[in-house]
Amino acid sequence: MPFTILDVPMNPHPAVATVLVSTATDYAARLRVALGLAGGEPLPPDPRSAAALWADSGAMALTGLVDGPPLACPAPLAACAQGAWRVLAALSDGALDPDFAAHRLLGERAACAGLVRNGAISAGGACRLLAVRDGTLALNLPREDDWRLLPAWLETEVAGWEGIAAAIAGRELGPLLERARLLGLAAAPLAGAPSRAAPWYRCEARGAPRGLDAPRAPLVLDLGVLWAAPLCASLLGMLGARVLKVEGERRPDGARFGPADFFDLLNGGKESVLLDLRSAAGRACLHRLLERADIVVESARPRALEQMGIHAADLVRAGAGKTWIAITGYGRRAPMRDWVAYGDDAGVAAGLSALLRAASAQTVFCADAVADPLTGLHAAALAWQAWCSGRGGLFDVSLHAVAAHCAALRAEPDAASDVTAVVAPVARPVSVRAAPPGTDTARVLHEFGCGR
Secondary structure, three states, X not given: OOOEOOOOOOOOOOOEEOOEEOEHHHHHHHHHHHOOOEOOOOOOOOOOEHHHHHHHOOOHHXXXXXXXXXXXXXXXXXXXXXXXXXXXXHHOOOOOOOOOOHHHHHHHHHHHHOOOOOOOEOOOOOEEEEEEOOEEEEEEOOOHHHHXXXXXXXXXXXXXXHHHHHHHOOOOHHHHHHHHHXXXXXXEEOOOOOOEEOXXXXXXXXXXXXXXXXXXXXXXXXXXXXXXXXXXXXXHHHOOOEEEEEEEOOOOOHHXXXXXXXXXXXXXXXXXXXXXXXXXXXXXXXXXXXXXXXXXXXXXXXXXXXXXXXXXXXXHHHOOOOEEEEEEOOOOOOOHHHOOOOHHHHHHHOOHHHHHHHHHOOOOOOOOOOHHHHHHHHHHHHXXXXXXXXXXXXXXXXXXXXXXXXXXXXXXXXXXXXXXXXOOOOOOOOOOOXXXXXXXXXXXXXXXXXXX
């Protein structure tokens, strides 16, 4: 293992002025510092430029107008993805191949769903960039419930996206955002990229350290949905962790209703537990599993867990070395803790669409929900480093913070000559199918002394 396992910093390195990232190795070195890793031999160099990785990732093919050419991204997003993987692989004690093409995870959902670039409409179709009086708004409506909230948001009835665009064209951005966030809609401004790469995680609480004398595989509780959190938990499973995927009977992971291969890639190999979280018995079982877990990965707004009597900081402080990865749209601090976000709108808020507009004069989305896979990779490296150090902690990781951190970096400007071809999105072959909902519920609850 090329790194000395130290403690994950309570406060990662401070924001620094924009820097150039030429390769994935450059970014891996930066990430190593942010995670408190020190010593050891340098990582083997990755000769591919950030621009070449972007072209090969499938993400470039997903960026641009539907009838226009694919666009280069000024930020080294694919190099960030590959660099995060290389740090994770270095921590894996040989379990992961450092040369695995992790940058192609950026296009994996699109490959499974047959998505293509679509300009100001997200590749998945649920998010759009809409003009308002004083700027541009990204509005994401992936659920039927979101559409039912539109009359309350706009204080008028609207029909389809054309009606929404007409209704907001003359309105100001600020009030639209405030009201959307109050109602729980995913809305974001088209913001400029930050000029400094701020930290992408924050440690909120810690308990006593865990002894490292008897190495063992951790028990991971995956409460996440959709992409970032399940990807994080899946990567931990690849490192040897036992992963329990816990879903609510009435609100299972919405990704189950999307492309089956993509769901399998994120959830194959996990044990499936289904609980009635509206019942006292179901919540008691969840509490029991949370107490026993070594690592918790979740993507709920803090309020949702607190309403069930679950307080992450208390559980972390009570468990020696317990690691809790809380993935949200904008972080756990008020008022952002209650804002809803998905990968596409979080990327717009982080400045990725503004970067593309400045470079190409086109107002378009960057890849497909790119904040999700970037966050999943970073969160997995953070979780495994925390586990290996024995210190653990409650870690606040948001889609916006990770995307903004990466958006503040710049790809080497003269590296575009290394790009020989733009590759279409590709997905890994599915090796293990995800278990049907609740397959392992009875056995797991019996094992951990839970009644139903």
